[in-house]
Amino acid sequence: MSDNEITGTTAVVTGASRGFGRGIATALSKAGAQVVGVARDRAPLEELRAELGESFTAVSADAADPTVAGQLTDAYRPGILVLNAGATPLPRPIQHHTWQTFSRNWDTDVAHVFHWTREALLAPLAPGSAVIALSSGAALFGSPLSGGYAGAKATIRWLTSYAAAESDRGGLGIRFVSVLPQLTPATALGAAYVDAYAAREGMDTAAFLARSGPAVTPEHVGRAIVDLTGPGYDQEAYLLTAAGLRPLPGPSAPPGATQPE
Protein backbone atom coordinates (compact mmCIF):
# COMPACT_ATOMS: atom_id res chain seq x y z
CA MET A 1 0.00 0.00 0.00
CA SER A 2 1.22 3.53 -0.73
CA ASP A 3 0.66 6.18 1.96
CA ASN A 4 -2.49 7.04 -0.01
CA GLU A 5 -3.74 3.48 0.23
CA ILE A 6 -2.86 3.29 3.93
CA THR A 7 -5.05 6.33 4.63
CA GLY A 8 -8.09 5.16 6.54
CA THR A 9 -6.86 1.56 6.82
CA THR A 10 -7.17 0.02 10.27
CA ALA A 11 -3.84 -1.28 11.56
CA VAL A 12 -3.52 -3.38 14.71
CA VAL A 13 -0.01 -3.34 16.24
CA THR A 14 0.82 -5.63 19.17
CA GLY A 15 3.48 -4.43 21.61
CA ALA A 16 2.82 -0.86 20.46
CA SER A 17 3.75 0.91 23.69
CA ARG A 18 7.56 0.81 23.56
CA GLY A 19 10.53 0.07 21.33
CA PHE A 20 9.89 -1.13 17.77
CA GLY A 21 6.12 -1.29 18.29
CA ARG A 22 5.97 2.38 19.20
CA GLY A 23 8.00 3.22 16.07
CA ILE A 24 5.68 1.07 13.95
CA ALA A 25 2.48 2.58 15.42
CA THR A 26 3.85 6.09 14.88
CA ALA A 27 4.91 5.44 11.27
CA LEU A 28 1.56 3.84 10.38
CA SER A 29 -0.35 6.67 12.03
CA LYS A 30 1.69 9.28 10.15
CA ALA A 31 1.05 7.37 6.91
CA GLY A 32 -2.69 7.79 7.54
CA ALA A 33 -3.75 4.54 9.23
CA GLN A 34 -6.13 4.30 12.16
CA VAL A 35 -3.87 2.41 14.57
CA VAL A 36 -5.04 0.13 17.37
CA GLY A 37 -2.10 -0.42 19.73
CA VAL A 38 -2.07 -3.38 22.11
CA ALA A 39 0.16 -3.78 25.20
CA ARG A 40 -0.41 -4.77 28.82
CA ASP A 41 0.80 -1.63 30.59
CA ARG A 42 -1.74 1.15 30.00
CA ALA A 43 0.37 4.23 30.91
CA PRO A 44 2.79 4.22 27.92
CA LEU A 45 -0.12 3.48 25.58
CA GLU A 46 -1.92 6.55 26.91
CA GLU A 47 1.24 8.62 26.35
CA LEU A 48 1.30 7.46 22.75
CA ARG A 49 -2.38 8.32 22.39
CA ALA A 50 -1.60 11.85 23.66
CA GLU A 51 1.17 12.09 21.02
CA LEU A 52 -0.72 10.63 18.04
CA GLY A 53 -4.24 11.85 18.83
CA GLU A 54 -7.40 10.31 17.44
CA SER A 55 -5.56 8.17 14.90
CA PHE A 56 -4.47 5.93 17.82
CA THR A 57 -6.65 3.68 19.98
CA ALA A 58 -5.03 2.18 23.09
CA VAL A 59 -6.00 -1.36 24.07
CA SER A 60 -4.53 -2.67 27.30
CA ALA A 61 -4.53 -6.46 26.95
CA ASP A 62 -2.35 -9.58 26.79
CA ALA A 63 -1.74 -10.19 23.08
CA ALA A 64 -0.82 -13.82 23.81
CA ASP A 65 -4.35 -14.52 25.12
CA PRO A 66 -6.31 -16.30 22.34
CA THR A 67 -9.53 -14.60 23.44
CA VAL A 68 -7.92 -11.18 22.96
CA ALA A 69 -6.75 -12.21 19.47
CA GLY A 70 -10.28 -13.35 18.58
CA GLN A 71 -12.07 -10.33 20.06
CA LEU A 72 -9.79 -7.73 18.48
CA THR A 73 -9.79 -9.46 15.09
CA ASP A 74 -13.61 -9.52 15.12
CA ALA A 75 -13.86 -5.93 16.36
CA TYR A 76 -11.35 -4.30 14.00
CA ARG A 77 -10.84 -6.60 10.95
CA PRO A 78 -7.45 -4.94 10.35
CA GLY A 79 -6.13 -4.30 6.86
CA ILE A 80 -2.64 -4.26 8.42
CA LEU A 81 -1.79 -6.52 11.36
CA VAL A 82 1.68 -6.20 12.89
CA LEU A 83 2.59 -9.00 15.32
CA ASN A 84 5.43 -7.37 17.21
CA ALA A 85 4.83 -8.11 20.94
CA GLY A 86 7.72 -9.96 22.52
CA ALA A 87 9.04 -10.94 25.92
CA THR A 88 12.57 -10.14 27.07
CA PRO A 89 14.34 -13.41 27.79
CA LEU A 90 16.67 -13.78 30.76
CA PRO A 91 20.24 -13.06 29.51
CA ARG A 92 22.10 -16.17 30.72
CA PRO A 93 24.07 -19.09 29.29
CA ILE A 94 21.96 -22.14 28.57
CA GLN A 95 22.82 -24.12 31.72
CA HIS A 96 21.51 -21.23 33.84
CA HIS A 97 18.06 -21.39 32.27
CA THR A 98 15.18 -23.39 33.68
CA TRP A 99 12.61 -24.79 31.27
CA GLN A 100 10.29 -21.89 32.25
CA THR A 101 12.86 -19.20 31.46
CA PHE A 102 14.02 -21.05 28.31
CA SER A 103 10.48 -21.21 26.91
CA ARG A 104 9.41 -17.64 27.75
CA ASN A 105 9.42 -16.44 24.14
CA TRP A 106 7.42 -19.48 23.05
CA ASP A 107 4.70 -18.60 25.56
CA THR A 108 4.48 -14.96 24.44
CA ASP A 109 6.01 -14.34 21.00
CA VAL A 110 5.18 -17.63 19.29
CA ALA A 111 1.83 -18.15 21.05
CA HIS A 112 0.62 -14.69 20.04
CA VAL A 113 1.74 -15.05 16.41
CA PHE A 114 0.00 -18.44 16.32
CA HIS A 115 -3.32 -17.16 17.75
CA TRP A 116 -3.50 -14.01 15.62
CA THR A 117 -2.37 -15.76 12.42
CA ARG A 118 -5.05 -18.39 12.91
CA GLU A 119 -7.68 -15.68 13.45
CA ALA A 120 -6.50 -13.82 10.32
CA LEU A 121 -6.88 -16.94 8.18
CA LEU A 122 -10.21 -18.00 9.68
CA ALA A 123 -11.85 -14.53 9.66
CA PRO A 124 -10.60 -14.26 6.90
CA LEU A 125 -9.15 -10.75 6.73
CA ALA A 126 -10.03 -8.93 3.51
CA PRO A 127 -8.07 -9.61 0.31
CA GLY A 128 -5.14 -7.19 0.14
CA SER A 129 -4.59 -7.28 3.92
CA ALA A 130 -1.05 -7.64 5.23
CA VAL A 131 0.03 -9.59 8.31
CA ILE A 132 3.61 -8.76 9.33
CA ALA A 133 5.32 -10.75 12.11
CA LEU A 134 8.49 -9.75 13.97
CA SER A 135 11.01 -12.57 13.89
CA SER A 136 14.70 -11.75 14.55
CA GLY A 137 18.17 -11.98 13.04
CA ALA A 138 18.72 -14.43 15.91
CA ALA A 139 16.60 -16.91 13.91
CA LEU A 140 19.48 -17.02 11.40
CA PHE A 141 22.52 -16.52 13.58
CA GLY A 142 21.52 -17.92 17.01
CA SER A 143 21.43 -16.16 20.36
CA PRO A 144 23.37 -18.22 22.91
CA LEU A 145 22.47 -16.09 25.93
CA SER A 146 18.71 -16.07 25.47
CA GLY A 147 17.50 -19.63 25.97
CA GLY A 148 14.81 -20.56 23.45
CA TYR A 149 14.60 -17.09 21.84
CA ALA A 150 16.32 -17.90 18.52
CA GLY A 151 14.25 -21.06 18.04
CA ALA A 152 11.05 -19.23 18.93
CA LYS A 153 11.83 -16.51 16.40
CA ALA A 154 12.70 -19.12 13.72
CA THR A 155 9.31 -20.74 14.40
CA ILE A 156 7.62 -17.37 13.85
CA ARG A 157 9.27 -17.21 10.44
CA TRP A 158 8.06 -20.73 9.62
CA LEU A 159 4.55 -20.06 10.93
CA THR A 160 4.30 -16.96 8.78
CA SER A 161 5.43 -18.80 5.66
CA TYR A 162 2.94 -21.64 6.35
CA ALA A 163 0.19 -19.03 6.66
CA ALA A 164 1.28 -17.45 3.35
CA ALA A 165 0.91 -20.88 1.72
CA GLU A 166 -2.57 -21.35 3.26
CA SER A 167 -3.61 -17.90 2.06
CA ASP A 168 -2.48 -18.84 -1.49
CA ARG A 169 -4.17 -22.23 -1.37
CA GLY A 170 -7.44 -20.69 -0.19
CA GLY A 171 -7.23 -17.74 -2.64
CA LEU A 172 -7.58 -15.40 0.36
CA GLY A 173 -5.26 -12.66 -0.92
CA ILE A 174 -3.84 -12.02 2.58
CA ARG A 175 -0.10 -11.33 2.48
CA PHE A 176 1.98 -12.82 5.29
CA VAL A 177 5.55 -11.63 5.76
CA SER A 178 8.15 -11.89 8.52
CA VAL A 179 10.83 -9.34 9.37
CA LEU A 180 14.15 -10.29 10.98
CA PRO A 181 15.72 -7.18 12.59
CA GLN A 182 19.35 -7.12 13.64
CA LEU A 183 20.07 -6.79 17.39
CA THR A 184 20.02 -3.12 18.40
CA PRO A 185 20.62 -1.17 21.63
CA ALA A 186 17.77 1.17 20.72
CA THR A 187 15.09 -0.68 22.73
CA ALA A 188 14.88 -2.06 26.28
CA LEU A 189 15.05 -5.65 25.03
CA GLY A 190 17.95 -5.05 22.65
CA ALA A 191 19.97 -2.94 25.11
CA ALA A 192 19.94 -5.76 27.69
CA TYR A 193 21.41 -8.13 25.10
CA VAL A 194 23.99 -5.75 23.69
CA ASP A 195 25.29 -5.33 27.28
CA ALA A 196 25.23 -9.11 27.88
CA TYR A 197 27.06 -10.02 24.64
CA ALA A 198 29.63 -7.26 25.15
CA ALA A 199 30.31 -8.51 28.70
CA ARG A 200 30.61 -12.11 27.46
CA GLU A 201 33.30 -11.03 25.01
CA GLY A 202 35.04 -8.96 27.67
CA MET A 203 34.36 -5.75 25.74
CA ASP A 204 32.73 -2.56 26.87
CA THR A 205 29.39 -1.84 25.25
CA ALA A 206 30.68 1.10 23.18
CA ALA A 207 33.45 -1.03 21.59
CA PHE A 208 30.98 -3.86 20.93
CA LEU A 209 28.59 -1.44 19.22
CA ALA A 210 31.35 0.17 17.15
CA ARG A 211 32.16 -3.29 15.77
CA SER A 212 28.49 -3.99 14.97
CA GLY A 213 28.01 -0.97 12.67
CA PRO A 214 25.02 1.40 12.51
CA ALA A 215 22.13 0.40 14.77
CA VAL A 216 18.53 -0.26 13.74
CA THR A 217 16.17 2.26 15.39
CA PRO A 218 12.39 2.13 16.04
CA GLU A 219 12.07 4.72 13.24
CA HIS A 220 13.84 2.35 10.79
CA VAL A 221 11.47 -0.43 11.79
CA GLY A 222 8.42 1.83 11.43
CA ARG A 223 9.49 2.92 7.95
CA ALA A 224 10.23 -0.69 6.95
CA ILE A 225 6.77 -1.86 8.04
CA VAL A 226 5.09 0.93 6.06
CA ASP A 227 7.24 0.01 3.02
CA LEU A 228 6.33 -3.69 3.38
CA THR A 229 2.65 -2.87 2.97
CA GLY A 230 3.46 -1.38 -0.44
CA PRO A 231 4.21 -2.85 -3.86
CA GLY A 232 7.58 -4.44 -4.67
CA TYR A 233 7.88 -6.45 -1.45
CA ASP A 234 6.66 -9.87 -2.46
CA GLN A 235 9.04 -12.12 -0.48
CA GLU A 236 7.98 -13.99 2.65
CA ALA A 237 10.87 -12.82 4.86
CA TYR A 238 13.22 -9.83 5.08
CA LEU A 239 16.35 -9.18 7.13
CA LEU A 240 16.30 -5.62 8.53
CA THR A 241 19.51 -3.69 9.24
CA ALA A 242 20.13 0.05 9.41
CA ALA A 243 20.76 -0.19 5.62
CA GLY A 244 17.15 -1.33 5.11
CA LEU A 245 15.23 -4.45 4.15
CA ARG A 246 16.96 -7.34 2.42
CA PRO A 247 14.87 -10.24 1.05
CA LEU A 248 15.65 -13.70 2.40
CA PRO A 249 15.06 -16.89 0.46
CA GLY A 250 11.82 -18.58 1.56
CA PRO A 251 12.30 -21.27 4.21
CA SER A 252 9.80 -23.54 2.42
CA ALA A 253 10.96 -26.84 0.94
CA PRO A 254 11.11 -27.04 -2.87
CA PRO A 255 7.77 -28.19 -4.37
CA GLY A 256 7.43 -31.98 -4.19
CA ALA A 257 10.24 -32.48 -1.69
CA THR A 258 9.48 -34.90 1.13
CA GLN A 259 10.63 -33.71 4.50
CA PRO A 260 11.41 -36.08 7.35
CA GLU A 261 9.49 -35.28 10.54
Ligand SMILES: NC(=O)c1ccc[n+]([C@@H]2O[C@H](COP(=O)([O-])OP(=O)(O)OC[C@H]3O[C@@H](n4cnc5c(N)ncnc54)[C@H](OP(=O)(O)O)[C@@H]3O)[C@@H](O)[C@H]2O)c1
Ligand atom coordinates in the same frame (compact mmCIF):
# COMPACT_ATOMS: atom_id res chain seq x y z
N1 LIG B 1 15.38 -4.95 20.01
C1 LIG B 1 16.02 -5.83 19.26
O1 LIG B 1 17.25 -5.80 19.16
C2 LIG B 1 15.23 -6.84 18.47
C3 LIG B 1 15.89 -7.53 17.44
C4 LIG B 1 15.18 -8.46 16.70
C5 LIG B 1 13.83 -8.70 16.96
N2 LIG B 1 13.21 -8.00 17.97
C6 LIG B 1 11.78 -8.30 18.20
O2 LIG B 1 11.03 -7.10 17.98
C7 LIG B 1 9.88 -7.08 18.82
C8 LIG B 1 9.86 -5.79 19.63
O3 LIG B 1 11.04 -5.75 20.44
P1 LIG B 1 11.47 -4.46 21.25
O4 LIG B 1 12.94 -4.50 21.30
O5 LIG B 1 10.76 -3.28 20.75
O6 LIG B 1 10.94 -4.87 22.73
P2 LIG B 1 10.51 -3.95 23.97
O7 LIG B 1 11.11 -2.60 23.88
O8 LIG B 1 10.77 -4.78 25.18
O9 LIG B 1 8.91 -3.78 23.76
C9 LIG B 1 8.09 -4.92 23.82
C10 LIG B 1 6.66 -4.50 23.60
O10 LIG B 1 5.83 -5.68 23.62
C11 LIG B 1 4.81 -5.52 24.62
N3 LIG B 1 4.44 -6.83 25.14
C12 LIG B 1 5.24 -7.76 25.71
N4 LIG B 1 4.51 -8.84 26.05
C13 LIG B 1 3.22 -8.57 25.69
C14 LIG B 1 1.99 -9.28 25.78
N5 LIG B 1 1.93 -10.50 26.33
N6 LIG B 1 0.87 -8.70 25.31
C15 LIG B 1 0.90 -7.46 24.77
N7 LIG B 1 2.03 -6.76 24.64
C16 LIG B 1 3.18 -7.30 25.10
C17 LIG B 1 5.42 -4.56 25.65
O11 LIG B 1 4.44 -3.88 26.43
P3 LIG B 1 3.91 -4.47 27.85
O12 LIG B 1 5.09 -5.06 28.56
O13 LIG B 1 3.28 -3.29 28.54
O14 LIG B 1 2.87 -5.51 27.50
C18 LIG B 1 6.13 -3.58 24.71
O15 LIG B 1 5.19 -2.68 24.16
C19 LIG B 1 9.98 -8.34 19.70
O16 LIG B 1 9.17 -9.36 19.14
C20 LIG B 1 11.46 -8.70 19.64
O17 LIG B 1 11.72 -10.06 19.90
C21 LIG B 1 13.87 -7.08 18.74
